[in-house]
Amino acid sequence: MTPSAPLRILVVEDEVLIALELEFLLGDLGYTTVGVAGSSQEAIALGRDTAPDVAFVDIHLIDGPTGVAVARALSENPHTTVVFMTANAKRIPDDFAGALGVIAKPYSERVVAGALRYIAEARAGHAPTLDGLDGFRLAPGPDRAGPPH
Template structure:
């Protein structure tokens, strides 16, 4: 199997990580493209002492570090207003803390592997993750709409949201119900499943909501391939079921971190 074939299954998830790290699909994809170009230009430099996924993320991290993207002043966000807000929040969370949080909670790397990727020990990674979650939670607050037709999962998500200090505007189980609830009380964040109770689509529900107002969205689904297609737009935040509570917490923190409408705590 060629190196390209080994890396291909991991690219959608690297794009997810890059978008979450930058808060922007265009710039996240640009860093992924730069990493791939570096691999093509010097395939002999690709880490072969680790598995392909770890080597891919390691190459990405090297590109990210070489562009000084860890400096909050250089972080690329969508526009001037969001840039100033994101910079203020970034000042509260160190760059390595954000990376440690995303690599472990969202990408599923062990603390040891995350440490390999960013040059730290496992215990240092664990400390950074705890610090990042605590700091972001102190600086963001939102009302959350949950679109989920499985009662147990919906209850679990609601508990996670409230434990983080956020409110819940409601739980919707169909497309029409989700849109109606969003119009009645505009949420500051949406957690959405794809496949809903009446065979309607959470994707369509989110499209309807976004046609009316802007709001960050986190898709939580057992069918990530329906969204990680390489076409635009792709969701910045995507969690695969079954999920870990820490993964949901990390995604919520990161989504609100880059959102203009989030109320400072």
């Protein structure tokens, strides 16, 4: 993939309306949604099939609070940057299950756009800033900006 190609994003979200609107928003922002998964099984299978650049993962899925396990599975692929997108950030374990950070629900379009800009720059090996992105919080610990490529 060339650095200028739009990020390919997997949406793991059990609320169909939220997922659909998010898909539109990602399209508006110039990104590609490679798939939407509502359950952990679906999410892990789609992750394997599509090898997305970014995965937005809700904690509560159709089969329960399985988003943490999904994040862990998806971030096994060093190519994929996982970001939680949840109203339940308290459920995220201390190590963030390999995720880069979390976008708090309810999110604004600005925060989603800003987080993706941050991720794109981090993946490109730059050092982006989080200025003004109150709704996006990084995992603690050393630089986990994702794989440079």
